[in-house]
Amino acid sequence: MSLLEGIRVLVGGPMKALFKANAFDSDMRQRVEITVSSLRSAGALVYSAHLAEKFEIARLTSVQTTARDFRWQLSCDVYVALLPVDEFGVAIPSAGTSIELGWATAFRKPVVILSDHAYTAGYSHLVRGLQAVSPVEHLDLWSSREQLISTISRMTSVSTEEGISRG
Structure with a gap:
């Protein structure tokens, strides 16, 4: 059995702000x-x-x-938010991702925030401090595949043990 077998993950991040000349940013893609x-x-x-x-x-x-x-958020076991920064180290704004982070934390879903750790000051206090109200882990946007998978595996097994619903 695979490490995340049966785990439902919603992956979010900026969209609208990453379109330039009707093409999505290639690095973020x-x-x-x-x-x-x-x-x-x-x-x-x-x-x-x-x-x-x-x-x-x-x-x-x-x-x-x-x-x-919203349907995806209700049914997911964990939310992963990709939060890149611009060339000045400022978080790329995304109302949609902010709403999804709000839904996930309100539903007490485990959240993994993938952000650029070289520019942590570019993110709002509410993003940097979400772990105060919900199970949230911050990883670097460029974290290894293994680190992301092991973090999600640990968070979803802990949330199940604590009785936090899987959807």
């Missing part, structure tokens, strides 16, 4: 694809708007997108 591929190879079922929308501007309505993402 690669980071999303590597993250999703790593999770899937470990046995996880992965939800991702980036992949569902093929890294294109959404063809769904706002209501459809919100309903889909």
